[in-house]
Amino acid sequence: MKTKVLVVENEILIADDLCATLEELNYHVLEPALDYYSAIEILQTESVDIVILDIQLGGKKTGMDVAEYIRKHLNVPFIYLSSHSDQKTLELVKDTMPYGYLVKPFNAPDVQTTLAIALSNHSRYTNKRASYEKEEKVDLTPMEKVVLRLVADNRTTKEIAEWLSISLSTVKNHRHNICVKLDLPQGTHSLLKWAIENKHTFY
Numbered sequence: 001m002k003t004k005v006l007v008v009e010n011e012i013l014i015a016d017d018l019c020a021t022l023e024e025l026n027y028h029v030l031e032p033a034l035d036y037y038s039a040i041e042i043l044q045t046e047s048v049d050i051v052i053l054d055i056q057l058g059g060k061k062t063g064m065d066v067a068e069y070i071r072k073h074l075n076v077p078f079i080y081l082s083s084h085s086d087q088k089t090l091e092l093v094k095d096t097m098p099y100g101y102l103v104k105p106f107n108a109p110d111v112q113t114t115l116a117i118a119l120s121n122h123s124r125y126t127n128k129r130a131s132y133e134k135e136e137k138v139d140l141t142p143m144e145k146v147v148l149r150l151v152a153d154n155r156t157t158k159e160i161a162e163w164l165s166i167s168l169s170t171v172k173n174h175r176h177n178i179c180v181k182l183d184l185p186q187g188t189h190s191l192l193k194w195a196i197e198n199k200h201t202f203y
Helices: 012-024 036-045 063-073 087-096 108-137 142-152 157-164 168-181 190-197
Strands: 004-008 050-054 078-082 100-103
Touching: 004 012, 004 036, 012 108, 036 050, 036 063, 050 063, 050 108, 063 078, 063 087, 078 108, 100 108, 142 157, 142 168, 142 190, 157 168, 168 190
Parallel strands: 004 050, 050 078, 078 100
Antiparallel strands: none
């Protein structure tokens, strides 16, 4: 399935040019939004994978206002499009936490690279947040969290037992309980894999 892109740009010629470029790059491009209100209407009715926002939309509402709506209501990455790349402009938009920045005039390679990086970073962030939320919801005991950290450090059951001065059976029991709480299969390397992939959530 093609990645669905919404372009928010008040200058119709630039919007059409960008949409044509995106279509050539094999993206599914929605009808561009020319102002804040049409952008919000589309975002409320269409599923979108990424949004490209012009900063200035020719009215009181700007691309940053659209960005704030996205941040509050949607889990969708957005990048800014602007003819300005000076420090003042970058400082102005950075608090909205964009996933990228395209400078006019743009070309196809720049568009492709910026969108690919934005989508990849958003996917990584979303996965990390989901893992963190899962770990937060799981009621691990303090000792189970210690064992989980040691598992993430690739320590064996024997090494964990020696490190914590507890018996092998106690460590095995902790590992079993952690697997049950995390809904992981027993008797595989699933706990090690999960601990390594999600160690940022409990360190």
